Amino acid sequence: MSAPILTAQNLCRHFEVKTGLFGGSHTVRALDGASFDLVPGRTLAVVGESGCGKSTLANLVTMIDTPTSGSFAIDGKDIQPGDELRDKKLRAKVQIVFQNPYGSLNPRQTIGKILMEPLLLNRPDIPADEREKRAREMVELVGLRPEHFNRYPHMFSGGQRQRIAVARALMLEPEILVLDEPVSALDLSIQSQVLNLLTDLQDKFNLAYLFISHDLSVVRHFADDVIVMYLGKPVEQGSKEQVFNAPRHPYTKALMSATPMADPANRVERIKLEGELPSPLNVPVGCAFNPRCWKATDQCRAERPPMSGGDHGFACFHPEGPEQ
Amino acid sequence: MSLLEIKNLTVEFRTANGPFRAVDSVDMTVEAGDLRAIVGESGSGKSVSMLAMMGLLPWTANITADKMEFDGQDLLKMSARDRRKIIGKDVSMIFQEPMSSLNPCYTVGRQIKEVLRQHTPLTRSERQARAVELMDQVGIPDPAKRLSAFPHQLSGGMSQRVMIAMALACKPKLLIADEPTTALDVTIQAQILDLLIDLQKTEGMALILITHDMGVVAETVDRVSVQYAGQRVEEQEVNALFTDPHHPYTAALLAALPERATGKHLPTIAGVVPGQFDRPKGCLFSPRCAFADDLCHSTQPGKASADLGEALCHHPLKNGQPVSEEPA
Ligand SMILES: Nc1ncnc2c1ncn2[C@@H]1O[C@H](COP(=O)(O)OP(=O)(O)OP(=O)(O)O)[C@@H](O)[C@H]1O
Ligand SMILES: Nc1ncnc2c1ncn2[C@@H]1O[C@H](COP(=O)(O)OP(=O)(O)OP(=O)(O)O)[C@@H](O)[C@H]1O
Ligand SMILES: [Mg+2]
Ligand SMILES: [Mg+2]
Numbered sequence: 001m002s003a004p005i006l007t008a009q010n011l012c013r014h015f016e017v018k019t020g021l022f023g024g025s026h027t028v029r030a031l032d033g034a035s036f037d038l039v040p041g042r043t044l045a046v047v048g049e050s051g052c053g054k055s056t057l058a059n060l061v062t063m064i065d066t067p068t069s070g071s072f073a074i075d076g077k078d079i080q081p082g083d084e085l086r087d088k089k090l091r092a093k094v095q096i097v098f099q100n101p102y103g104s105l106n107p108r109q110t111i112g113k114i115l116m117e118p119l120l121l122n123r124p125d126i127p128a129d130e131r132e133k134r135a136r137e138m139v140e141l142v143g144l145r146p147e148h149f150n151r152y153p154h155m156f157s158g159g160q161r162q163r164i165a166v167a168r169a170l171m172l173e174p175e176i177l178v179l180d181e182p183v184s185a186l187d188l189s190i191q192s193q194v195l196n197l198l199t200d201l202q203d204k205f206n207l208a209y210l211f212i213s214h215d216l217s218v219v220r221h222f223a224d225d226v227i228v229m230y231l232g233k234p235v236e237q238g239s240k241e242q243v244f245n246a247p248r249h250p251y252t253k254a255l256m257s258a259t260p261m262a263d264p265a266n267r268v269e270r271i272k273l274e275g276e277l278p279s280p281l282n283v284p285v286g287c288a289f290n291p292r293c294w295k296a297t298d299q300c301r302a303e304r305p306p307m308s309g310g311d312h313g314f315a316c317f318h319p320e321g322p323e324q
Numbered sequence: 325m326s327l328l329e330i331k332n333l334t335v336e337f338r339t340a341n342g343p344f345r346a347v348d349s350v351d352m353t354v355e356a357g358d359l360r361a362i363v364g365e366s367g368s369g370k371s372v373s374m375l376a377m378m379g380l381l382p383w384t385a386n387i388t389a390d391k392m393e394f395d396g397q398d399l400l401k402m403s404a405r406d407r408r409k410i411i412g413k414d415v416s417m418i419f420q421e422p423m424s425s426l427n428p429c430y431t432v433g434r435q436i437k438e439v440l441r442q443h444t445p446l447t448r449s450e451r452q453a454r455a456v457e458l459m460d461q462v463g464i465p466d467p468a469k470r471l472s473a474f475p476h477q478l479s480g481g482m483s484q485r486v487m488i489a490m491a492l493a494c495k496p497k498l499l500i501a502d503e504p505t506t507a508l509d510v511t512i513q514a515q516i517l518d519l520l521i522d523l524q525k526t527e528g529m530a531l532i533l534i535t536h537d538m539g540v541v542a543e544t545v546d547r548v549s550v551q552y553a554g555q556r557v558e559e560q561e562v563n564a565l566f567t568d569p570h571h572p573y574t575a576a577l578l579a580a581l582p583e584r585a586t587g588k589h590l591p592t593i594a595g596v597v598p599g600q601f602d603r604p605k606g607c608l609f610s611p612r613c614a615f616a617d618d619l620c621h622s623t624q625p626g627k628a629s630a631d632l633g634e635a636l637c638h639h640p641l642k643n644g645q646p647v648s649e650e651p652a
Contacts, residue, residue: 049509050481157596158366187366187536192580192590199588214510217539221582221590258514260539262581264562267543270518273511276465 004037005175005208006061006094011035011070013056017281028280030056032232033070036225038176041202043209045223045240047216047255049277053232054212058180061210062096074176088122092172097165099181104165105153111139111164112149118171134171142167142197159190163197170201178210183218195222216259220244228252231288232280238312246321248314251289287316327498327530328354328377328415331391335369335376338384344600346372346385348554354530356497359521361533361541361562363577364551365597370534371420373551374500378417379407395497413443416491417500420534425487426475432486433471436493443494458489463515480507488516495527502534517544538581542566550574553597553608560633570633570640572613607638615639615646 013031018024031053038044038061046054059065061072063084072079074093084091098104105114115135119126126134139149142163153161162182169177179198183191195218202209213219219226220240227237228249236249247253257271273292278284287305290296295318307313335347347369354360362370376387377399392399394415399407419425427435433455440451459467462485475483484507491499501520505513521544523529533545541548542562549559550571558571569575578584579591595612598604607625610616617639625638632640632647639646 049511188538188577188580189365189593192582192592195582196589196592216510217581217583221585255510258510260510260514260517260537260543262538262542262566262578262583264542264566270514272515272518276463277509277511 002040004039006038006072006074008037008061008072009035009070011057011060011072012068013053013060013065014068026281029232029283030280031060031067032283034227034229034234035070036227036234036237038208038210040175040206040208042224043202043211043222044225044227045211045213045219046227046229047213047219048229049255050214051231051277051280052229053280054229055180056232057229058096058178058210058212061176062094062178063091064096092122093174094176094178095169095172095174096178096180097162097169097182099184105161105168107153110150110152111144112136114153114164115139115168115171118168122172138167138171141170141201143193157190158186159193162186162190162194166194166197166201170205173205174207176208176210178212180212181214182211184213184215191218198222216256217261228255231278231283233288233315234307234313235289235316236314237307242312246312248309248312248319248321249289249316250293250295250318250320252314253320254292325396326353326393327356327358327395328352329391329393330373330377330389333373333376333387333389333392335372335381336386338386339600341600343386346554347376350551350554350556352549352556354498354532356530357524357528358530358547359524359533359545360531361535361545361548362551363535363538363541363548364557365553365577366536367597368551369554370551371502374417374502374532374534378411378415378500379404380411380417412439413494414496415498415500416494416496418487418491418502418504420502420506426483428475431472431474432478433473436471436486436490439490439493454493455489458493459486461492461519462486462489463512463519464489481509481512484508485512485516488519492523496529498530498532499523500532500534503536504533505535505537505540513540520544538578550577553603555608555636557609557636558633565633568641568643570628570635570642571609571637572615572641573609575641575644576612576614607636609637615641 011031011034015028015030016025017028034057036044046057048054060067066081112135115138116131119131136149139146144160144163183194186194201207211223223240226240226243227234230251236243236252243252247256254271254273275292278291284291286302287300290300299317305315305317307315330352333347333350336343336345350373364370375381377392389400394410436455436458437451440446440454446454455471456467459470464470464482464485478486488504505516508516517540520531524531535541546562548562548565549556552573558574566578569578576593582590593612598608604610606622607620610620613620619638625636628635628637628640
C-alpha cells in the first residue's frame with residue numbers, strides 16, 4: 001500500500017449557534033475528533049445517521065471550511081487556513097462531487113462550458129484550444145458522447161448529470177476526490193453505471209476517494225476502509241472486512257441490522273434501538289450512544305470511551321465480539 | 325370480492341407536445357391485509373397510477389380503465405364528493421414529498437385532528453388523545469408537546485413521520501405509501517416498517533408500498549409488481565421474484581444490486597428508458613434487452629401465464645433463460 005496522500009489528526013468543527021432571546025449561545029459539535037488517512041487508489045467510506053457530521057468532514061477535507069481544532073496534511077505539508085487561496089495547485093488536488101445531480105450544474109451553461117470553467121479559473125496558463133481539447137477528452141472518459149458537448153444539463157438523465165459532475169471534478173486532475181452521497185439520488189440501474197465509472201477512474205488515475213454514504217450495501221461493495229460516525233465522533237474504523245464481518249461497536253451492529261437486505265428468503269430479526277438520535281447541541285455525557293445502547297453501564301454514562309484496538313479501532317467499553 | 329381491483333388503467337397527460345402516456349394498461353388486485361410493493365425505474369408511472377385511483381391527478385390527465393373498484397364500490401362511476409368520503413378514511417396515502425404536503429400555516433396537531441374531525445365521530449378530547457397516540461406510534465419523542473409544533477420546526481424525518489401519523493389516523497383499510505422512508509435514517513426506517521407490518525397484523529390493513537429500495541421490499545412485502553415505462557411488466561410473490569425473475573427488465577434490475585456484485589463492476593442496463601418520442605414499436609424494453617429478437621422489436625408482447633409472473637414478454641425467463649411461450 002502506498003503512502004497516504006492526506007493525513008488527518010483529531011479534526012474538529014464546532015459551530016456557535018444562538019439560542020433563545022437572551023443572546024445565549026450553544027456549541028454544536030458537528031465534528032468532534034476524526035483521525036484518518038486517505039491513500040492513493042483506495043476508498044475510505046464514512047457512514048452514519050443523518051446529522052452525524054459526514055458533510056462537515058467533507059467540507060474540511062475540501063478546504064471549503066476550516067477546522068476549529070486538529071490538523072491535516074496533504075502530501076506531508078500541513079494545511080493552514082487560507083492556504084487554498086494562496087495556492088491554487090493545492091486547491092486543485094482535492095475536488096468534490098455532491099449528492100444532487102440536478103442542483104449542482106448551472107442550467108445556463110453547456111456541458112462544454114461547465115467542464116472548461118475550472119481550468120479557466122484555476123489554470124489561466126492553459127490556452128483556450130488546449131482547454132477545449134481536455135474537456136472533450138473528459139466527456140469521452142466519463143462515457144458521454146461527443147455530441148453532448150454543446151448540450152445543456154436539462155437534456156440529460158440523472159445518471160448522465162452525475163457523470164458530468166464527476167467529469168467537472170476531474171478537470172483539474174485532482175489526487176483526492178470527495179464523494180458526498182454521489183449515488184443516493186439515482187435509480188438502481190443508474191447507480192451501478194456511476195459506481196462502475198468511479199471504479200475505473202480510480203484505477204486509471206490512482207485517486208484517493210473519501211466516499212460518504214448512508215447506504216451500507218453500496219459501501220460494502222465500493223469501499224476499502226470504513227469509518228462509522230455517531231454524533232460527530234468516529235465510533236469504529238477499520239478495513240471494510242473488519243468492520244462488516246466483525247463489528248465491535250454496538251452502534252455499528254445496530255446500523256447493520258437496521259439496513260434492509262435485498263434477500264427476502266433471509267429476513268433477519270432487527271436490533272431495535274430505543275429513542276431518537278440525540279441532537280449534537282446536546283450530546284449525552286459519557287459515550288454519546290449510551291441512551292440508545294442495550295449494553296450501557298454506569299461507566300458508559302460517566303466516561304467517554306477512547307478509541308482503542310489498533311488498526312481496527314472502536315470506542316466502546318463493552319465491545320461486541322471477542323473480549324479484550 | 326377484492327379490496328381493490330383495477331383493470332386496464334391508462335393515464336395520458338395532455339402536454340404541449342401532444343399526449344404522453346404515463347400509465348399503460350396496468351392491472352392490480354389487492355386483497356384485505358395484502359402487503360404489496362410497486363417497484364421500477366424513476367418515471368415508470370408508479371405514483372401516477374396510484375394518484376389516478378385516488379382521484380388526485382390534475383385535469384390534464386385523461387384516465388381510462390375497464391374497472392376500478394374499492395371495497396365493492398365503483399370508483400369510475402362515483403361522484404367526486406362520494407370519492408372524498410372514502411379517500412382519506414378507508415384509503416389513505418403517504419405522499420412522496422412530505423415537506424410539500426403539510427400545510428405550513430397550521431400546527432401538526434391541528435392538521436392531524438382535522439383529519440379525525442372530518443372522518444370520525446370522535447369527540448374533541450378523544451381526538452386529542454388519538455393524536456398523541458399516533459405521534460407516539462410513529463416514534464416521535466415527547467408527542468404531546470410536539471403537537472403544537474409547526475411543520476418548519478420539524479426535521480425532514482419528523483415531518484415524514486407526521487405525514488405517516490396523519491395517513492394512519494382513521495385506521496385505513498388500504499394504505500398507499502409512496503417512498504415513505506426516504507428521508508429517514510435506517511434505524512428510524514426500521515421502526516416505521518415494523519409499525520406498518522404490525523398494523524397489517526392487528527388491524528388487517530392492506531399496504532401498497534412504492535419504493536426504489538429493494539432491501540425494503542424484500543423485508544416488508546409479500547407480493548411485488550414491477551413497472552417499466554408505464555407498463556406492469558411482471559408480478560410475483562416476493563421470494564420468487566428475487567430468486568427467479570421472469571421479465572428481463574426485472575432480472576437486469578436485480579442484477580444491479582450492489583449486494584449481488586461478484587466482481588469489481590456491477591451489471592448495468594445499457595441505454596435509457598424510452599421517452600415520449602422514441603417509444604419502440606414492439607416491446608418497450610426491447611432496445612435495452614439482452615434477449616430481444618425480431619419479434620420483440622416488431623410486435624408488442626402479451627401477458628405470459630401466471631406461473632411466469634404474467635410477464636409482459638415474448639420470451640419470459642425461467643432460471644435466467646428465455647422459454648418460448650405463446651402469450652396466454
Ligand atoms: N453552519 C452550521 N451551523 C450550525 N450547525 C451546523 C452547521 N453545519 C452543520 N451543522 C450541524 O452539524 C451537524 C452535522 O451536520 P452534517 O451536515 O455534517 O451532517 P451529515 O452527517 O452530512 O448529515 P446528512 O446525512 O443528513 O447529510 C448537524 O446537526 C447540523 O445541523
Ligand atoms: N402532471 C403531469 N403532466 C405531465 N406529465 C406528468 C405529470 N405528472 C407526471 N408526469 C409524467 O408521468 C410519468 C410517470 O410519473 P410518476 O410520477 O408516476 O413516476 P414514478 O414511477 O413515481 O417515478 P419516481 O420513482 O421518480 O417517483 C413521468 O414521466 C412524469 O414525468
Ligand atoms: Mg450530508
Ligand atoms: Mg413517484
